[in-house]
Amino acid sequence: MQQDVKANVLMRNHVSVTGHGSQAMIFAAGFGCDQNMWRFVAPSFVDDYRVVLFDYVGAGKSDIEAYTPERYGSLDGYAQDVLDVLSALDIQRAIFVGHSVSCIIGLLASIREPERFDRLVMLGPSPCYLNDPPNYMGGFEKAALTGLLDMMEKNDLGWASFLAPTIMSHEAQPELTRELQDSFCATDPAIARNFAAVTFFSDSRADLPHATTPALVLQARDDAIASTAVGEYMHRLMPHSTYTLLDATGHCPHMSHPEEVIRAIREYLPYPACTSTTSTDSFYSLPCGFLAFTMEGKITTINDKLQQWLGHDADDLQGRPVDLILTDASRLFYQMYLFPMVRLQGKAENLHLALLARDGSELPVRVNGTCQNVNGQLIVECVMLQDTAS
Numbered sequence: 001m002q003q004d005v006k007a008n009v010l011m012r013n014h015v016s017v018t019g020h021g022s023q024a025m026i027f028a029a030g031f032g033c034d035q036n037m038w039r040f041v042a043p044s045f046v047d048d049y050r051v052v053l054f055d056y057v058g059a060g061k062s063d064i065e066a067y068t069p070e071r072y073g074s075l076d077g078y079a080q081d082v083l084d085v086l087s088a089l090d091i092q093r094a095i096f097v098g099h100s101v102s103c104i105i106g107l108l109a110s111i112r113e114p115e116r117f118d119r120l121v122m123l124g125p126s127p128c129y130l131n132d133p134p135n136y137m138g139g140f141e142k143a144a145l146t147g148l149l150d151m152m153e154k155n156d157l158g159w160a161s162f163l164a165p166t167i168m169s170h171e172a173q174p175e176l177t178r179e180l181q182d183s184f185c186a187t188d189p190a191i192a193r194n195f196a197a198v199t200f201f202s203d204s205r206a207d208l209p210h211a212t213t214p215a216l217v218l219q220a221r222d223d224a225i226a227s228t229a230v231g232e233y234m235h236r237l238m239p240h241s242t243y244t245l246l247d248a249t250g251h252c253p254h255m256s257h258p259e260e261v262i263r264a265i266r267e268y269l270p271y272p273a274c275t276s277t278t279s280t281d282s283f284y285s286l287p288c289g290f291l292a293f294t295m296e297g298k299i300t301t302i303n304d305k306l307q308q309w310l311g312h313d314a315d316d317l318q319g320r321p322v323d324l325i326l327t328d329a330s331r332l333f334y335q336m337y338l339f340p341m342v343r344l345q346g347k348a349e350n351l352h353l354a355l356l357a358r359d360g361s362e363l364p365v366r367v368n369g370t371c372q373n374v375n376g377q378l379i380v381e382c383v384m385l386q387d388t389a390s
Helices: 003-012 074-089 101-112 140-153 160-168 174-185 188-201 204-212 228-239 258-268 281-283 304-310 328-345
Strands: 016-019 025-029 050-053 093-101 117-123 215-221 241-249 287-293 299-302 347-356 361-375 379-385
Touching: 003 074, 003 379, 016 361, 016 379, 025 074, 025 101, 074 101, 074 188, 093 101, 101 204, 101 304, 101 361, 117 258, 140 188, 174 241, 204 228, 215 258, 241 258, 287 304, 304 347, 328 347, 328 361
Parallel strands: 025 050, 025 093, 093 117, 117 215, 215 241
Antiparallel strands: 016 050, 287 299, 287 379, 347 361, 361 379
């Protein structure tokens, strides 16, 4: 994949990379959700893995202009999103953690390019939501799902207030139901309906025996979307699967019971092969710019791509103040907003600023910044893409 194409994928799917370790762990959200839904789980793995978060095209902060009904008219289009992200980051042997429909999307991607996957973690999966008696009960009659899609078309956002409580099924945590409803409402109505049709009417049962990647099926109790019978069915048909029934209830245990989900994933995975490699080691070959600096503003790492953009030779900027590569306006923005945001909230996403090249020209970039603890020292790590829209 060419460098500019890789960079476009990272921007298209709003990719975020953090963490420490040599092996990648990529998290994929379910229908109508974005990467923020993993905020209770993903941070627990940054010390041991290179954690990758992304949004499917049409969800979250992805590039909605990249959406086409032709590509995303089947789960294969979403599986290609996963493969594109892994390819753009040059990832092999990833641990894929998917929720709901993303479990099947990850499975399809692993069948297509098995070398990119080491393990699949499938939270609330279903290969088919339709009932097909007498041997398979997916949980829904065709007429009910057709009625749901008709309601989505007629009510635009009104359907979210009905579907969110059904999926979350946690009256004791109404804030999670509201968040899920808000996530549905933030999705373009036409895209949401199309994704719902693809999700609920896909039948991937025939693909299960072809899965060669070891998989963990994580099943919650009282799941109104994917029942325990469906989870057990997947386990029976997938030749290299492990089945765990959680005490958690509902379809979104990564939000309602994150500690149990984290514990189950850790118990399933072998101990990380390498925990001494810092996240900065893995950024040198990325098609995007990478910059790390201390709380005092001293640059500790700058990758080859960013040095190339700025016209600097290797190690020119090592140990120098980060102010040297910021325009006057960006320096003020960094001091008044970016740095305080990262320091207080741990991250700052999709920010626009301008870097100062060696020849005095300005380089517009989009930045995702995170605050990391590296060997006991707080470090700000920034992943950058050239902002071609500026």
